[in-house]
Each structure stands twice: as structure tokens, then as C-alpha cells.
Amino acid sequence: MSAAGPTGRCRACGAPLETTFCDLGTSPLANSYVRPEDAKKPEPFYPLHAWVCTRCWLVQLEEFEPPEAIFREYAYFSSYSDSWVDHARRYVEAMIERFGLEPARTRVVEVASNDGYLLQFFQQRGFHVLGIEPAANIATEAVRRGIPTIVRFFGERTARELAAQGEAADWIVANNVLAHVPDLNDFVEGFRVLLRPGGTWTAEFAWVVELVRRVAFDTIYHEHFSYLSLTFLDGFLPRHGLRLFDAEALPTHGGSLRIYVGHADDPRPRSDRLQRLLAEEMALGLRDPAWYAAFGPRVAEVKFRLLEFLIGERRAGRRVVGYGAPAKGNTLLNYAGVKTDLLEFTCDRNPHKQDCFLPGTRIPIRPPEAIREARPDRVLILPWNIADEIVAQLAYIREWGGRFVVPIPSTEVLP
Numbered sequence: 001m002s003a004a005g006p007t008g009r010c011r012a013c014g015a016p017l018e019t020t021f022c023d024l025g026t027s028p029l030a031n032s033y034v035r036p037e038d039a040k041k042p043e044p045f046y047p048l049h050a051w052v053c054t055r056c057w058l059v060q061l062e063e064f065e066p067p068e069a070i071f072r073e074y075a076y077f078s079s080y081s082d083s084w085v086d087h088a089r090r091y092v093e094a095m096i097e098r099f100g101l102e103p104a105r106t107r108v109v110e111v112a113s114n115d116g117y118l119l120q121f122f123q124q125r126g127f128h129v130l131g132i133e134p135a136a137n138i139a140t141e142a143v144r145r146g147i148p149t150i151v152r153f154f155g156e157r158t159a160r161e162l163a164a165q166g167e168a169a170d171w172i173v174a175n176n177v178l179a180h181v182p183d184l185n186d187f188v189e190g191f192r193v194l195l196r197p198g199g200t201w202t203a204e205f206a207w208v209v210e211l212v213r214r215v216a217f218d219t220i221y222h223e224h225f226s227y228l229s230l231t232f233l234d235g236f237l238p239r240h241g242l243r244l245f246d247a248e249a250l251p252t253h254g255g256s257l258r259i260y261v262g263h264a265d266d267p268r269p270r271s272d273r274l275q276r277l278l279a280e281e282m283a284l285g286l287r288d289p290a291w292y293a294a295f296g297p298r299v300a301e302v303k304f305r306l307l308e309f310l311i312g313e314r315r316a317g318r319r320v321v322g323y324g325a326p327a328k329g330n331t332l333l334n335y336a337g338v339k340t341d342l343l344e345f346t347c348d349r350n351p352h353k354q355d356c357f358l359p360g361t362r363i364p365i366r367p368p369e370a371i372r373e374a375r376p377d378r379v380l381i382l383p384w385n386i387a388d389e390i391v392a393q394l395a396y397i398r399e400w401g402g403r404f405v406v407p408i409p410s411t412e413v414l415p
Contacts, residue, residue, distance in 0.1 A: 011063075011225070012184050012236060015055035021227075021292045022217055022299055024048040027334040028359040029065060030221035030327035035356055043359060048331070050220055050227065052292040056235055059208055059227035059292070061220070063182045083389045087252055088118035088175075096125065099200065101171060103127045109162075109169040109194065111154045112177035114138055116147030119173075123147065130167055132158065155183065159190035168196045175204040176253070179224040188240045192263070201242070201261040209281060210255020212291075215409040217299045217335075218328035219254065230257065230278050231286045237261060246271040254385040254408070302410060303336045309411045310342040318377035320405075322346030323390055325353045325365045329382030332407060334360040343380060347371055371397065378413070380405045387414070 010017055026045040034043070046064040053060065095101060103126035110119050113131030115138050123129050123146070131149035133139040142149040152158050154177075162168070172195055181187040191201050206219050208227045220227070234244055245268045246260035257277070262268060285291035313320050322329070325348040333343070338361060345364045348354060353365050371379060371394060379397060381387050384406040391404055391414065404414040 010053035010056060010058060011060055011182060012058045012232070013053060013056040015053050017051040017053060017060075019052050019054055019289045019292060020296065021050040021052045021059050022220060022296050023050075024217065024220060024299070024331065024335045027221065027331060029223065030330040030359065031223060032359045033325070033353055033356040033365070034359055034362065039357060039362065045360070046222060048220065048222065048335075052289070054289050057229060057232045057286060058184075058236075059229075061222060061225055063225060064222060081386060081389075083386050084252075085117050089121050092118065092121040092125070095171070095202070099171075101127075106170045107167070107196075108171045108173070109167065111172065111174040111191075112180070113142060113147070113149060113173075116142035116145050116149065118175070119147050120145065130162075130169075154190050155186040156189040156193055159193035163194055167194075169194055170196050170199045172199070172201040173203075174201065176206075176256075178203055178205045178228060179226050182225045184226065184236070185240070188237065188242065191261070192241045195263065197263060198266070199262070202258060203261070204250065204252065204256050204258045206253050207249065207255050207257045209284060209286070210249075212295055214254055215295075215298050215302050216254045216328075217295075217302070218332040218408060221327050221331045223327060228257075229281055229286055230259075230274070231281045233259065234278060238264060244270065244274060247274045247277050249277065252385070299335075302408065305411045306332070306336050306407050307338070307342075309405070310338065313378060314342060319344060319374065320378040320380060321371060321374060321376040322363070322380045322382050323368075323371070323394065324348055324381065324383040325350070325358060326383045330359055330361070332382065333358065333363065339363065344374070344376070345370065346380075346382065368394070375400050376402060378403055378405050380407065382407070384408045 027048045028043045028045050050059055050061055106127055108122045108127050108129045111132050113119055113133045116131060119129045119131050131142055131147055132152055132154050133149050134153045136151050139149045139151045172191060195201055205228050208229045211219055211227060230247060237243060241264045242261050243264050243266060244259055245262055245266060248258050250256040250258055310320060321344050325346055340363055343363055345366050347366050347368045347370050349368060354367050356365050379402060381390050381404055387406050406412050
């Protein structure tokens with residue numbers, strides 16, 4: 001426990017921040033990939049220290065850079081992950097079937113719609129769709145693919161403007177964006193304004209329970225301002241005239257939740273699985289500061305084991321390269337202090353990242369073909385949450401005796 005959080009107050013409820021969840025030292029912005037022409041320029045590093053509010057139980061970081069600086073140009077394109085696109089397709093099919101959504105009667109809006117990876121499946125079924133995406137470079141790709149998209153940050157003001165233009169929604173999707181918003185009150189108020197009576201808002205986000213269970217501290221980075229639980233949301237949403245009526249645990253991103261939200265007067269009963277998940281959080285201790293404070297020592301152990309492995313491989317004369325250049329990998333590598341002496345390079349399918357360098361560590365990013373050319377002994381999978389997909393893509397490394405390694409929840413060489 002620390003004296004007081006650097007921001008002083010919780011961004012959701014205004015209570016003093018006094019309990020440390022995880023202190024990862026300092027790190028650059030996790031998606032600030034370094035272009036070759038900038039390779040000799042310095043980078044800003046910011047404290048990466050997560051706190052928990054012991055009044056409302058929101059885990060959060062201090063804001064050092066506003067969203068406008070982080071998301072105007074963004075390097076993450078959802079469509080480069082086959083498994084994530086398939087997840088979106090299955091989501092659309094499941095929601096249409098479960099809720100009986102009809103194209104003629106359902107207007108669909110996605111907040112943080114990225115490159116249209118999800119809305120394309122609603123559009124293919126004949127639904128009126130609209131994407132809201134703050135990163136202009138990504139929104140341009142969505143428009144190129146025929147997905148109507150506006151370049152805006154979402155909040156109450158944007159919601160009121162859209163509602164006035166007749167774009168109020170019967171169905172709103174907001175996947176992996178709640179954590180990216182520093183002003184949660186304004187953001188969530190926007191959903192109340194934009195959602196039509198009887199409508200549904202679904203959101204997906206990394207579940208802090210699984211973050212702790214899997215020691216997935218690498219999902220902590222400056223672009224993620226918050227780390228969420230049902231315990232927090234069940235108290236927070238009613239303050240904005242909204243209520244949870246269902247929730248489900250998902251395997252995505254190392255362990256996520258999908259919540260189902262309606263207006264406060266929505267008659268749909270709260271589901272049994274929502275009640276079970278809330279009870280699970282209570283039993284684990286999500287209203288006990290000790291549950292959060294115990295996380296830091298487990299994080300340090302993950303770092304020690306990764307460094308011991310990489311140093312051992314180096315001393316044994318084995319070559320280790322990485323696969324993937326995700327934001328989470330940058331948190332991991334910067335916290336552990338891994339540079340090119342321990343990880344020669346990494347590869348990524350995203351051409352917007354290729355030929356750049358990872359922020360902080362300055363590890364070069366190459367196309368996936370570089371692995372076949374280098375024939376390394378070990379491939380460290382940085383997006384460990386999609387390890388199965390990557391192992392299938394790179395199965396050929398076994399031709400020369402190569403092995404895959406995952407760093408979370410503990411460094412493991414895969415069989």
C-alpha cells in the first residue's frame with residue numbers, strides 16, 4: 001500500500017487512490033512503434049503504475065497522454081488476426097439468433113469499430129450499420145471496405161449529435177474500448193443517450209479476474225486506462241441510467257467478459273450466469289484490498305523466469321526470436337528489460353508495423369518470412385493469447401527442431 005496515488009482521485013467516483021495493484025516501472029506508449037527514420041531519436045517513458053479504488057473497485061492508470069494523442073493514428077488493425085475476425089463473425093450470428101434481430105428493424109452502431117472487421121458481418125446480413133472510430137487511418141480502411149464510419153471520439157456530445165441526426169441505435173457494440181477511455185462517466189453517458197428504448201448495448205473487455213489469475217500483467221499499458229470487473233460495473237452503470245442484465249466469460253484476450261446492458265427500466269431479468277459471475281468475484285475477494293495488493297509479487301516472478309530462460313538460451317548458443325508485435329508484448333519486454341541481445345527480432349503480419357522497431361526495447365519488426373530465413377531455435381510468442389493460431393501458422397519451424405515458447409502465465413517451451 002502506498003501513501004497516495006499520483007492522480008489523487010479515482011476517475012470514476014473521485015475517491016482517493018491509495019492501494020497499488022501493480023507497479024511496472026516506466027514504459028513508452030505501447031503502440032508507439034518507432035519508424036526507421038526516428039530510430040536515433042529519444043522516446044518519452046511514463047510511469048506504468050496501476051492503482052485500485054477501494055470505494056468503487058476500479059483498477060486504473062494515471063493519464064499521461066490524452067486519447068487524442070494515442071488514437072489519432074493507430075497501428076492495430078483487427079482484421080490481421082484471423083481468430084479475432086472469426087470471433088466477430090460468431091458474435092454476430094449468435095446475437096441475431098438469440099435476440100431475433102431483424103435488418104429492417106435494427107440499427108447497429110459500433111463504437112471503436114476499427115477497420116470494419118465486425119460490422120461487415122452485420123452489413124452482409126442487410127443491417128443498417130455505422131462505425132465510430134477515432135483513428136483516421138483505420139477508419140479510412142473501413143470506409144474503403146464499404147463500412148460507413150465517422151472519425152470521432154465517442155461520448156455524450158457525439159451521442160447527442162448522432163441521435164439528433166436519426167442515428168440512435170437499437171443495438172450497440174463496444175468491444176475492447178471501455179478500458180481505453182479516461183473519462184468513463186462521459187463515455188458511458190453516451191451509450192444512455194444513443195441507445196433507443198428497449199435496445200441493447202454489448203461490450204467486451206479484459207476481465208481483471210483473469211488478468212490476475214493468469215498473471216497477465218502485460219495487458220497493462222498506457223492505452224488501457226482501466227481494468228474492469230462486474231463488481232465495479234454493477235455499481236457504476238446505474239449512475240448513468242443503465243443496468244446489467246446478462247454477462248458471460250469469454251476466452252478472448254486471455255480471459256474477457258461480455259456484458260449485456262439495457263436502460264434502467266429495461267424489464268429483462270438479470271440472468272443466472274450474471275449472478276454467478278458476481279458471486280464468483282465476491283468469493284475471490286474483489287471487495288478486499290488484499291486481493292489486489294497480492295498481485296505485484298506474482299508479476300515479478302514472471303519477469304524473473306522469462307529472463308532466466310532467455311539468458312540460459314543465449315549462454316547455450318541457441319537463437320531466440322519473437323513472433324508478434326502486440327502492445328502487450330511491449331509491456332512485457334520493457335518491464336523485463338529485454339533487448340536485442342536476448343531477442344534478436346520479432347515478426348508481425350501487419351505491414352504497418354514491419355520495418356519499424358518496438359518502442360523502448362528497439363527490437364526490429366520483420367515480416368513473418370524472416371523466421372524461415374533465420375531458422376531460430378526458439379520462437380517467443382508475444383501475443384500468447386492466440387498461441388494456437390500462431391503455432392498452426394508457423395508449424396514449419398519444427399522442420400529444423402525449432403520450438404515455441406509462451407511467456408504468460410510462466411515461461412514455457414511448448415511440446
